[in-house]
Amino acid sequence: MTLCVRSLALMLGSITALLQGCSASKTQVVHVYGAASTREALEEIASGFRAQTGIRLELNFGASSDLARQIEHGAAAELFLSADESWADYLANKGLVEKRRDLLTNRLVVIVPADSQQSIHDLRDLANPGFQRLALAGPAVPAGRYAREGLQHAEIWERVKNRVLDAGDVRAAFTYVVRGEADAAFVYGTDIRGDKKVRIALDIKPEFHAPIRYPLVLIRQSSMNAAALSAFDYLTSQKAEIVFRKWDFGVLGGEPTKPSDSKE
Amino acid sequence: MLDVFCLAHAEPFLGLAEEDWRAVGLSLCVAFAGVLLSLPLGLWLGWVLARRSFYGKTIVETAVNLPLVLPPVVTGYLLLILFGRHGWVGGWLHRWTGIEVALTWRAAVLAVGVMGFPLLVRSIRLAFQGLDPRLYQAARSLGAGPVDAFFSVSLPLARSGVLAGMVLAFARALGEFGATLMFAGNQERTRTISLQIYTLNQMPEESYEQRMWALVVASLVLAGGALAISEFLERRGQRRESA
Numbered sequence: 001m002t003l004c005v006r007s008l009a010l011m012l013g014s015i016t017a018l019l020q021g022c023s024a025s026k027t028q029v030v031h032v033y034g035a036a037s038t039r040e041a042l043e044e045i046a047s048g049f050r051a052q053t054g055i056r057l058e059l060n061f062g063a064s065s066d067l068a069r070q071i072e073h074g075a076a077a078e079l080f081l082s083a084d085e086s087w088a089d090y091l092a093n094k095g096l097v098e099k100r101r102d103l104l105t106n107r108l109v110v111i112v113p114a115d116s117q118q119s120i121h122d123l124r125d126l127a128n129p130g131f132q133r134l135a136l137a138g139p140a141v142p143a144g145r146y147a148r149e150g151l152q153h154a155e156i157w158e159r160v161k162n163r164v165l166d167a168g169d170v171r172a173a174f175t176y177v178v179r180g181e182a183d184a185a186f187v188y189g190t191d192i193r194g195d196k197k198v199r200i201a202l203d204i205k206p207e208f209h210a211p212i213r214y215p216l217v218l219i220r221q222s223s224m225n226a227a228a229l230s231a232f233d234y235l236t237s238q239k240a241e242i243v244f245r246k247w248d249f250g251v252l253g254g255e256p257t258k259p260s261d262s263k264e
Numbered sequence: 265m266l267d268v269f270c271l272a273h274a275e276p277f278l279g280l281a282e283e284d285w286r287a288v289g290l291s292l293c294v295a296f297a298g299v300l301l302s303l304p305l306g307l308w309l310g311w312v313l314a315r316r317s318f319y320g321k322t323i324v325e326t327a328v329n330l331p332l333v334l335p336p337v338v339t340g341y342l343l344l345i346l347f348g349r350h351g352w353v354g355g356w357l358h359r360w361t362g363i364e365v366a367l368t369w370r371a372a373v374l375a376v377g378v379m380g381f382p383l384l385v386r387s388i389r390l391a392f393q394g395l396d397p398r399l400y401q402a403a404r405s406l407g408a409g410p411v412d413a414f415f416s417v418s419l420p421l422a423r424s425g426v427l428a429g430m431v432l433a434f435a436r437a438l439g440e441f442g443a444t445l446m447f448a449g450n451q452e453r454t455r456t457i458s459l460q461i462y463t464l465n466q467m468p469e470e471s472y473e474q475r476m477w478a479l480v481v482a483s484l485v486l487a488g489g490a491l492a493i494s495e496f497l498e499r500r501g502q503r504r505e506s507a
Contacts, residue, residue, distance in 0.1 A: 063466075065468075066466065068468075069468075090468055133367065138450070138466055139467070140466040140467050140468065162453070164452070165367060165449045165450065165451045166449070166450035168450075176449075179348065179350070180348075180349050180350055181344075181348060181366065181367055182367075
């Protein structure tokens with residue numbers, strides 16, 4: 001009996017000690033949720049930020065729609081870099097936005113497998129029989145929205161919509177083409193990253209879809225984390241701009257806005 | 265082929281939109297096809313595992329039960345590697361016949377068939393194990409070939425258990441998500457109930473949430489109903505054997 005109690009106590013003791021070790025971290029951490037397309041840029045910025053301030057950015061990437069919904073349901077994000085305005089608006093409507101600034105722009109392209117013989121001069125060419133499977137991010141994902149807008153603008157959406165393969169996010173759409181499982185995909189220009197297995201078949205003209213804007217949002221917390229504020233400032237600084245431009249993003253200038261400020 | 269029948273036009277009804285009813289119809293079709301597809305192999309393996317011992321039997325048993333314990337996305341990924349356009353089997357198939365398996369409705373059927381297979385074999389094996397082996401031997405000694413004896417004697421006696429296995433595999437097939445998502449992808453032709461719920465969940469508007477709930481209820485009803493039928497059949501089979 002005593003042996004049993006003692007071993008139980010030992011077990012509980014060690015588990016508690018382990019958990020203490022895991023949670024009590026001496027470095028400050030800021031939780032950043034970023035659109036899937038911003039992965040490499042944010043990772044590089046995070047290491048620069050850590051070198052400069054010692055603050056660690058804990059990064060979580062995914063479709064902006066998924067991330068916004070997680071934040072809405074209480075996920076511990078402090079910064080959110082969304083791939084479109086609508087998901088930042090979504091959080092603003094829930095009263096979760098403390099500070100907001102349009103940070104990046106991007107361009108939409110159609111990619112095909114590198115060995116594909118297909119050529120496109122116009123979005124309408126996607127209705128050709130050679131394109132049986134089109135990978136798009138899902139309808140709620142920014143990249144998927146821009147793509148659908150483009151197809152609707154080209155007036156071929158009704159014809160191709162049953163060939164659409166919904167990918168979880170823009171990088172999943174990219175991967176379908178890399179693997180040769182899809183004949184074409186709509187991704188951002190920044191997603192190419194020099195990958196030799198795909199090639200850009202078409203640059204989509206900006207008037208075909210809503211302007212691609214990536215707002216950076218500081219999430220409202222019950223007690224604001226100073227480290228989060230300095231991370232926000234760093235992400236909007238020159239140093240971060242250099243990294244974003246390196247990864248092919250367009251960077252916007254301008255002042256941050258409070259939620260009460262009017263948005264265009 | 266199959267999809268002309270299963271993706272038939274639907275009407276908005278009972279809080280579900282057209283595409284939701286299509287998802288229900290597609291789920292039922294795909295699950296049914298998946299079980300039928302896996303039945304011949306399931307019957308054979310159930311029989312062999314019940315009646316024979318052979319070198320490597322454990323490996324076969326493990327292989328059969330693997331889809332039950334592997335994460336479904338892993339199973340889906342393995343199927344994708346095998347049957348994709350550049351896969352070991354799929355690449356050959358695509359080059360010589362032009363038939364595509366991965367990321368089509370065929371993949372949806374194959375995925376649910378594979379996921380339900382362990383449950384099917386388990387029930388069938390139990391059913392055959394519950395039979396008196398002397399009945400089969402008697403038929404053989406009277407001159408029946410092995411196949412004849414199987415179909416005339418063993419199978420009819422085990423039919424409740426086999427049916428229970430089919431219904432259980434069907435229920436599992438209805439609820440399949442991870443392997444379907446990986447292997448068949450999220451597209452109009454493969455959007456089963458679970459994929460439709462997943463898609464609706466990503467949309468922010470409230471109207472989608474209501475439809476999602478309606479589908480969740482439909483899913484519960486279908487799964488619950490199938491399970492109840494399966495239990496009933498299994499008990500009926502056991503009662504017959506002890507009679």
